[in-house]
Amino acid sequence: MLSNGAVMRLTLLIAALALAPSAVPANPPVTAAADPVEALARAIVGAEPDPLKQTRLVVDWLNAHFTWNATDYAKRTVPELIAQRGGNCAEQMRVARAMLTSLGVKTRRMAEINLQPFSEQRGRDAAEQIARIGPRGSVFGAGYNDHRWLEVFDAATGEWVPADPTLGLVGLDQWVKARVGFGARPVHAIIPSRDMIVPVAVFAMEDEEGFTRVVDRSHHYLVDGFAAQHGGRVARDPEWARWQADIDEISPAALAAFRG
Numbered sequence: 001m002l003s004n005g006a007v008m009r010l011t012l013l014i015a016a017l018a019l020a021p022s023a024v025p026a027n028p029p030v031t032a033a034a035d036p037v038e039a040l041a042r043a044i045v046g047a048e049p050d051p052l053k054q055t056r057l058v059v060d061w062l063n064a065h066f067t068w069n070a071t072d073y074a075k076r077t078v079p080e081l082i083a084q085r086g087g088n089c090a091e092q093m094r095v096a097r098a099m100l101t102s103l104g105v106k107t108r109r110m111a112e113i114n115l116q117p118f119s120e121q122r123g124r125d126a127a128e129q130i131a132r133i134g135p136r137g138s139v140f141g142a143g144y145n146d147h148r149w150l151e152v153f154d155a156a157t158g159e160w161v162p163a164d165p166t167l168g169l170v171g172l173d174q175w176v177k178a179r180v181g182f183g184a185r186p187v188h189a190i191i192p193s194r195d196m197i198v199p200v201a202v203f204a205m206e207d208e209e210g211f212t213r214v215v216d217r218s219h220h221y222l223v224d225g226f227a228a229q230h231g232g233r234v235a236r237d238p239e240w241a242r243w244q245a246d247i248d249e250i251s252p253a254a255l256a257a258f259r260g
Contacts, residue, residue, distance in 0.1 A: 038102035051105045055152045056170045058099050063168035089166040090148040096165040106153040109205040113254045115197040116145045136260030176229040201254035211259045218251045
């Protein structure tokens with residue numbers, strides 16, 4: 001189970017280590033197709049054949065036309081989410097994934113834990129969830145929260161590329177600048193994005209549901225990507241080794257929380 005003490009330590013460490021709206025209309029002309037989700041996806045991407053550019057178009061459309069809605073634990077289908085033009089991060093991830101899958105783009109689900117400004121209410125909500133569903137409810141707490149997005153497979157490079165429809169991010173460079181950058185962060189102007197101080201654990205799920213087949217991507221994003229973005233500057237900081245050690249320490253606890 002995750003603890004507020006562990007994430008508070010990482011908050012102090014990150015301090016020490018110191019999109020344009022889519023041009024596609026909200027309701028693009030939809031051609032006839034057996035699957036309405038695919039029809040909408042194809043209307044959004046048009047004749048664009050490149051999977052990464054298709055991803056950019058889908059993410060931009062969702063980011064421009066969907067609102068972020070607080071989690072209410074209701075079960076909704078992808079068509080229902082599209083109809084209401086909104087959802088939490090997990091729901092927006094589901095919509096993006098359904099659209100991209102319909103276009104033949106290979107994706108996988110992502111889950112993270114990120115540090116947040118302290119919130120007594122979120123702490124109380126987490127305590128209620130833990131009492132109701134057990135350790136799985138500890139994926140959020142007074143000083144941290146969970147977030148969901150996607151990775152898209154780039155066949156040209158053989159790499160998995162981040163795609164976050166809630167924050168409007170596609171590509172490692174944009175993701176790192178927005179999520180662990182020291183400068184201005186190009187993120188969506190929603191309250192949750194401003195509250196996401198820094199991720200401390202990142203996982204890719206290779207199964208369709210649950211957390212059975214998981215790839216730990218924390219080091220990829222929060223160590224390698226972080227260091228590369230800042231030109232080795234952070235790697236020379238006295239706190240860098242401790243940052244890496246704490247990421248490695250918190251990752252198993254975060255995964256255990258997701259698995260419940």
